[in-house]
Amino acid sequence: xxxxxxxxxxxxxxxxxxxxxxxxxxxxxxxxxxxxxxxxxxxxxxxxxxxxxxxxxxxxxxxxxxxxxxxxxxxxxxxxxxxxxxxxxxxxxxxxxxxxxxxxxxxxxxxxxxxxxxxxxxxxxxxxxxxxxxxxxxxxxxxxxxxxxxxxxxxxxxxxxxxx
Amino acid sequence: xxxxxxxxxxxxxxxxxxxxxxxxxxxxxxxxxxxxxxxxxxxxxxxxxxxxxxxxxxxxxxxxxxxxxxxxxxxxxxxxxxxxxxxxxxxxxxxxxxxxxxxxxxxxxxxxxxxxxxxxxxxxxxxxxxxxxxxxxxxxxxxxxxx
Numbered sequence: 001x002x003x004x005x006x007x008x009x010x011x012x013x014x015x016x017x018x019x020x021x022x023x024x025x026x027x028x029x030x031x032x033x034x035x036x037x038x039x040x041x042x043x044x045x046x047x048x049x050x051x052x053x054x055x056x057x058x059x060x061x062x063x064x065x066x067x068x069x070x071x072x073x074x075x076x077x078x079x080x081x082x083x084x085x086x087x088x089x090x091x092x093x094x095x096x097x098x099x100x101x102x103x104x105x106x107x108x109x110x111x112x113x114x115x116x117x118x119x120x121x122x123x124x125x126x127x128x129x130x131x132x133x134x135x136x137x138x139x140x141x142x143x144x145x146x147x148x149x150x151x152x153x154x155x156x157x158x159x160x161x162x163x164x
Numbered sequence: 165x166x167x168x169x170x171x172x173x174x175x176x177x178x179x180x181x182x183x184x185x186x187x188x189x190x191x192x193x194x195x196x197x198x199x200x201x202x203x204x205x206x207x208x209x210x211x212x213x214x215x216x217x218x219x220x221x222x223x224x225x226x227x228x229x230x231x232x233x234x235x236x237x238x239x240x241x242x243x244x245x246x247x248x249x250x251x252x253x254x255x256x257x258x259x260x261x262x263x264x265x266x267x268x269x270x271x272x273x274x275x276x277x278x279x280x281x282x283x284x285x286x287x288x289x290x291x292x293x294x295x296x297x298x299x300x301x302x303x304x305x306x307x308x309x310x311x
Contacts, residue, residue, distance in 0.1 A: 056201055057199075057200045057201045057204075058194060058199045058200060058201040061197075061199055063193060063197045063199065064190055064193050064194065064197070064199065066291060066294070066295075067186055067189055067190040067193060067294070068190070070182070070186045070294060070298050071186055071187070071190065073298065073302070074179065074182060074183050074186060074301070077179065077301075077305050078179075080309065081308075084309065085172075126168055126311070129168050129169045130169050131168075131169060131172050132169075132172075132173070133172060133176055159169065163173060
């Protein structure tokens with residue numbers, strides 16, 4: 001494992017850079033630009049962690065091998081979570097998402113919401129849900145044709161406020 | 165919030181503690197084993213890590229011994245001990261929990277005293293807690309990604 005770990009770390013660094021390269025593409029929707037910058041900064045924080053691990057002079061030393069392996073796993077989880085939650089929300093952002101994001105922005109402004117309003121994606125498979133760590137709300141795809149579920153948007157804002 | 169949001173929260177709570185614990189134990193072990201990387205460590209920073217790990221250990225002890233009031237104690241220590249971790253330790257240490265709690269206290273005292281050398285069994289305990297924390301975080305991560 002000690003000999004394999006530097007290779008895994010190098011691969012993880014490439015994966016994190018690949019996420020950053022996707023985020024470097026020009027942003028079509030202006031309301032997304034601040035969010036993309038925040039996720040890019042998070043990816044950069046993770047990339048620096050990977051680089052620190054790669055450059056650690058004790059990498060491969062048996063006394064700290066388990067700690068390095070754990071550090072690697074923790075960094076890998078952060079990369080996979082970026083890939084699974086905020087990245088698809090950004091790369092697949094479209095008109096439906098824009099409708100909900102703008103609606104939330106209006107709602108947030110009307111109620112004096114004290115945080116930056118979240119980005120909303122309309123491809124949830126689990127009704128309304130939020131990811132406070134990424135300031136992200138998911139709603140069902142067809143929800144823009146209905147009114148009754150919209151109160152749940154406010155509910156999700158409450159979750160983000162509570163967890164932040 | 166649907167299940168996934170809760171899973172994400174559970175994962176984040178556990179992962180945050182695991183990251184902090186791993187980083188601190190790595191620094192402490194580098195110094196303990198006098199590894200080449202220890203040269204670039206700031207002595208005051210390592211001392212701060214030692215105090216922080218001592219706080220984490222004592223919060224863990226509180227959570228294991230006084231479940232009902234542990235939340236208040238943990239808040240006082242500014243440490244959030246994830247309940248799944250407490251449950252895992254209780255399962256793993258069934259029958260030897262009192263001894264385990266004594267070990268936690270002993271290591272916390274050594275870390276707080278800034279004693280220059282930790283005993284090898286102190287390092288062993290830190291490794292063991294790191295393993296359990298890692299197992300709990302991995303379980304939460306798998307649940308989240310299988311949503």
